[in-house]
Amino acid sequence: MNRRNFINIFLGSSLVGTIVSFLYPVVRFILPSRRIEASIKKVTAARLGEMAPNSYKIFKFGTTPGILIQTKEGELRAFSAVCTHLACNVLYESETETIFCPCHNGRFDLSGNVISGPPPAPLESYSVEISGEEIIISRKT
Numbered sequence: 001m002n003r004r005n006f007i008n009i010f011l012g013s014s015l016v017g018t019i020v021s022f023l024y025p026v027v028r029f030i031l032p033s034r035r036i037e038a039s040i041k042k043v044t045a046a047r048l049g050e051m052a053p054n055s056y057k058i059f060k061f062g063t064t065p066g067i068l069i070q071t072k073e074g075e076l077r078a079f080s081a082v083c084t085h086l087a088c089n090v091l092y093e094s095e096t097e098t099i100f101c102p103c104h105n106g107r108f109d110l111s112g113n114v115i116s117g118p119p120p121a122p123l124e125s126y127s128v129e130i131s132g133e134e135i136i137i138s139r140k141t
């Protein structure tokens with residue numbers, strides 16, 4: 001191997017390495033790991049008595065946030081906190097008793113259905129069960 005071939009191979013492999021190092025994080029961001037999400041089926045979102053009526057709590061469901069709402073009547077409801085429009089995080093607005101997305105004014109009712117704004121689909125609804133002192137959230141099957 002002469003010096004010219006060595007430099008060509010070295011520069012070519014450096015260029016490929018540089019391109020891969022730029023593309024890898026982009027691909028990982030666009031295609032997040034489904035394995036982690038699939039393995040998480042239940043989480044403890046809160047303890048009993050921790051929440052006041054007409055309030056909410058954000059919890060982690062795997063790598064994504066969830067929202068646990070206690071209605072005025074004391075009923076517990078849980079949804080994915082990721083807006084179905086452009087994936088902003090939603091909040092609970094106690095004055096209007098709706099779930100609100102601050103990014104583009106998307107609004108959902110307490111069943112997760114779209115009331116107004118651009119979200120194209122309802123929020124993913126989770127099952128809520130109480131086990132001892134813990135509020136357990138799980139995916140509906």
Ligand code: FES
Pocket residue numbers: 083084085086087088101102103104105106117118119
């Ligand atoms: S991201 Fe929620 S309304 Fe646009």
